[in-house]
Amino acid sequence: MTGDTAYLADWQIDLGGILIGRGTSVPLRDIEGLGTPDRRSGDRPIPGEDGNYPGKDTYAPRVLRISAGIRTPGDPAAALDRFAALEQAADTEVRLTPGAVDVLRIRRPGAPVRRLYGRLAGVEAVSLADAPFGWIPIQISFVGLDPAWCSDTLSGLNLPLDVSSQDKQGFTAPLRAPITTGSADPASRPGWALNSGNRPAWPSVRILGPAVNPRVWIAGVPDAVLAFSVVLGDGESLDVETRPGTRTVMRNGQGSAAGTLVRPSRLDRFFVPPGRSEVRWSAQDATGTSRLVLTWRDAASSI
Template sequence: MTAPTLEDWQLDLGGVLLGPGTSIPVAEIEGLGRPDGRGELTEQPGADGVWAAPDWYAERKIRIDCAVKTPGDPAAARALVARLQEAADPPEVRTVGGAVMPLRIKWPGSPVKVMFGRLRKLEPEWAKAAFGWVPLDVEFAATDPRFYGDTEQQLSLRLGWLSSGGFTAPVQAPIRVSSGETGGQRRPGWITNQGDTATWPVITVHGPCANPQISHVESGRTLTAQAVLEEGQWLRIDTRPGQRHVVRDNGGHVLLTPDSDLGAFAIPPGRSEVRWTASDPTATCRLTVAWRDAYRSL
């Protein structure tokens, strides 16, 4: 389903528009500033001041004070409340650990940004429903406190070509092909994060290949999967906060080498390069990298 277009000050919650020009005007939004932190300040015995523990962000709690406004049409008001309830009810979101839904928002002077989380509260007041007026208390908990670009970007890479010298007979499979310098040329996989903070990609390797290794050139960090993929098979490496896992197309899990750190494989702001290697007897495997621009604020 195509996401609806947003105008300034509008929000999109599960395909239902809120804000100016809609049937759900918004009075106030809380939680768009700095998210709450998870860090303790511990008193130092016999010394001034306190010791500050590492400060991690908690979830971002978005509270929306709004109301359904359908003058003289209580049935339409009820239907809008029902649509909001239905948006958060699909089992693939509500009953699956880690699954989230988007909350999109358009602020003046900024592109549409999106947060991912769960609808935690939707409390209507029906006292004036007969007049088509139903105040709503809405709370959305974004599991990742960052704001993300509305559009997911994607890069597809085949294995790098061989050196300009060609093959030397006899050639035996598997042929190991790697990206890098080739006859004075480069085959880079450029990733551009147009935001102002790090983002985490979702990487998919499509077989046939064995033991793929993905590298972020600027940081030197690598992810190496211990797996053999046949043609038509794939594995997915999800590095996103709250989503971090590696899984195969058949639902099986994949082991990474001990030096592979999903949480450290972040894409910084600006342009950087991803390369990968694998053993492939056909040179037909490919890799896709999907990511969103990430922002600290609206």
């Protein structure tokens, strides 16, 4: 499953639909902040002794500082219009909406387009001295609230209740022992997820009813389980977001259904690990029409 996105050439950046970089009227000069983000140390002093006890270190937001220049030779009005468009991209409803994010898309040579989720923090004209000649050096700041770089294409799975077979709908009488479910060869089941990055990918989960007490898990990831105490009728759905800072459970797109989560559910552990993993789920459904839809973007530590 893939998402339709605008094409980017090498060393081009898409800021809210505004294209800058190679081959545009806003060539890039430099990009700072592409290395390892700042760390928030969890170290604690050891009482009565030298040194610290090593704790859990986490990453701070990734801050990108893009140096560029608006170049429209002999056309100062076009240069100023271009600058105004960039200013407007930083002044949208996103900044007034808690939880909302901007998207920065970038492509470097030898790699696919990747995106960063955060806030377009500002656009500054470094100098207007050469604006009459159609040249305005600018500085763009983007704060990546999630420091991971995500794939520009969306991956996903659409699974029936019995993920071991696309056309199995249950048992057929008469039953004979031994009774087994699933394929003898796990590789033949359709629930395999591939994250081609090197960081965990946080998926979106949708369960489409009718389904009673659904349970979803990712094999090989400790605690990657979502279990619900809920009865979903035909046409009803549960939507779960697992990305840090946006973790929610919604029923039919209206209001929180976080109360339907039961042990051992862990939103903070439900991720698609790097490489290949298997997604499984179970529920009670006499019709065999319920579905699990899982979507994610591969995640990497660099562009």
